[in-house]
Amino acid sequence: MKAIVYIKYGSPDVLELKEVAKPTPKDNEVLVKVHAASVNSGDLHLLRADPFLVRLMSGLLKPKFNILGTDVAGRVEAVGGNVKQFQVGDEVFGNVSPYGWGGFAEYVCANADAFVLKPANVTFEEAAAMPMAAITALQGLRDHGKIQPGQKVLINGASGGVGTFAVQIAKSFGAEVTAVCSTKNLDTARSIGADQAIDYTQEDFTKNGQRYDLILAANGYHPISDYKRSLSPKGIYVMSGGSGAQMIQAMFQVGPWVAQTNQKDLAFMKELLEAGKVKPVIDRRYPLSEVAEAMRYLEEGHAKGKVVITL
Numbered sequence: 078m079k080a081i082v083y084i085k086y087g088s089p090d091v092l093e094l095k096e097v098a099k100p101t102p103k104d105n106e107v108l109v110k111v112h113a114a115s116v117n118s119g120d121l122h123l124l125r126a127d128p129f130l131v132r133l134m135s136g137l138l139k140p141k142f143n144i145l146g147t148d149v150a151g152r153v154e155a156v157g158g159n160v161k162q163f164q165v166g167d168e169v170f171g172n173v174s175p176y177g178w179g180g181f182a183e184y185v186c187a188n189a190d191a192f193v194l195k196p197a198n199v200t201f202e203e204a205a206a207m208p209m210a211a212i213t214a215l216q217g218l219r220d221h222g223k224i225q226p227g228q229k230v231l232i233n234g235a236s237g238g239v240g241t242f243a244v245q246i247a248k249s250f251g252a253e254v255t256a257v258c259s260t261k262n263l264d265t266a267r268s269i270g271a272d273q274a275i276d277y278t279q280e281d282f283t284k285n286g287q288r289y290d291l292i293l294a295a296n297g298y299h300p301i302s303d304y305k306r307s308l309s310p311k312g313i314y315v316m317s318g319g320s321g322a323q324m325i326q327a328m329f330q331v332g333p334w335v336a337q338t339n340q341k342d343l344a345f346m347k348e349l350l351e352a353g354k355v356k357p358v359i360d361r362r363y364p365l366s367e368v369a370e371a372m373r374y375l376e377e378g379h380a381k382g383k384v385v386i387t388l
C-alpha cells in the first residue's frame with residue numbers, strides 16, 4: 078500500500094510517499110481502507126519532535142511510529158477474531174493515535190475501540206475532520222469548563238480546527254456563544270452558530286468590559302490575567318491551545334491537559350453529527366501524495382476549520 082513515511086524527525090520535507098506492507102489486523106483490531114484523514118497539530122508535534130518531551134513517547138532518537146495521521150474515516154476491510162462491534166464493509170471513523178498512528182496511508186489497523194460507525198449523512202471527509210479537534214473542544218467545554226445551558230461562552234481562536242467545533246458544541250449545549258476570529262472569518266463564525274463574532278484585529282475582547290461564564294482559549298494569545306478580567310465571578314478559563322507563551326503560563330497557573338480520545342466521546346460527537354448540530358468546516362483538501370503540503374499549510378496557523386487528506 079502507499080503511505081506517507083518519515084524515518085527521522087524534521088520539517089515536512091522529511092515526509093516521503095512510499096510503498097509499504099499492508100497491515101494485518103490482530104485479534105482486537107480492524108483493518109480500515111482509508112478514504113479520508115485529517116491533519117492535526119499533533120502530527121506536527123510528532124514530525125518535528127517539538128516540544129522535545131514528545132521524544133519520550135515517540136522515540137528518543139528517531140520516530141517509533143513511521144506513519145503519522147491520527148484522524149481517519151474509511152471502510153472496514155477485515156476484522157480480527159475477537160471483534161464483534163464491526164463487520165467488513167462498515168463505514169467508520171475514529172482516532173488511531175492511541176494505537177500507533179498510521180492514518181496517512183491507504184490502509185490502517187487499530188483496535189476496534191478507536192472507531193465508531195460513520196453516520197450516513199456525513200461524507201468520509203467530514204467524518205475524518207472530526208475526532209481530535211472535536212473531542213478536544215468537547216472535553217474542554219464539558220469536562221474542564223462545566224458548560225451549562227444559558228451561559229455566556231467565549232471561544233478565542235474560533236475559526237480553527239478546535240474552534241469551529243467548539244462554537245458548534247457550545248451552541249448544542251444551549252450556551253450563548255461569542256467567537257473571536259479575524260475579519261475574514263467573521264461570516265464563517267456566524268454561519269456555524271456564533272451569536273456574536275469579535276474581530277481580534279479590531280477589538281480586544283479582554284478590554285471591552287464584557288464578562289463570560291466560560292472562556293475556551295483554543296488559539297491566539299492573551300496573558301491569563303487578561304482572560305481572568307473577562308470572566309464572571311465564578312467563570313472558568315480553559316486553555317486547549319494557543320501560542321507557546323500561553324501554554325507555558327497555563328502550565329504553571331491553571332494546569333495543562335491533553336484531550337483523551339475515547340469511544341464514548343466519539344459516539345457522543347457522532348450523535349451531534351447525525352442530528353446536524355455539528356457540521357465540520359473543511360478549509361482545504363489534499364491528496365495523500367501532498368501530506369507535506371497540507372502540514373505546511375496547517376503550520377502557517379491560519380486554517381479555517383480543518384485540513385483534510387483525501388484518498
Ligand SMILES: NC(=O)c1ccc[n+]([C@@H]2O[C@H](COP(=O)([O-])OP(=O)(O)OC[C@H]3O[C@@H](n4cnc5c(N)ncnc54)[C@H](OP(=O)(O)O)[C@@H]3O)[C@@H](O)[C@H]2O)c1
Pocket residue numbers: 117118119209210213233234235236237238239240257258259260261262277295296297298317318319320334335336337375378379380381382
Ligand atoms: N489539548 C489538546 O489535547 C489539543 C488537541 C488538539 C489541538 N490542541 C491545540 O489547540 C490549538 C488550536 O488547534 P487548532 O487545530 O484549532 O489549530 P488551527 O486549526 O491551526 O488554528 C488556526 C486558526 O487559529 C486562528 N488564529 C490564529 N491566531 C489567532 C489569534 N491571535 N486570535 C484568534 N485566533 C487566531 C486562525 O484564524 P486567523 O487566520 O483569522 O488568524 C485560524 O483560523 C493548537 O495550539 C493545538 O496544539 C490541543
